[in-house]
Amino acid sequence: MIIYHTMATTKVAITVESETLREIDHWVREGRFPNRSRVVQTALAEMLARRKRRRLVEELGKLNSQQERALAEELLSGEPAWPEY
DSSP, rough: OOOOOOOOOOOOOOOOOOOOOOOHHHHHHTSSSSHHHHHHHHHHHHHOOOOOOOOHHHHTTTSHHHHHHHHHHHHHHHHOOOOOO
């Protein structure tokens, strides 16, 4: 089940290839989407989410794991032990 979020929208005109439009119309006829706009909105939302995830992965790739581990161990070594219950 797809859950759609409603928010303020702005109407725009786009140009798509005929084959792409046929596929979009097929999805709407199948009931996968309520209309063409929702297909485009969903596709754009998924693309933006992928870009955000990719950017996070790229930033994580810049981390130096040895430095991160040394910092974590340094911080953990100075912490008091957990009390016994």
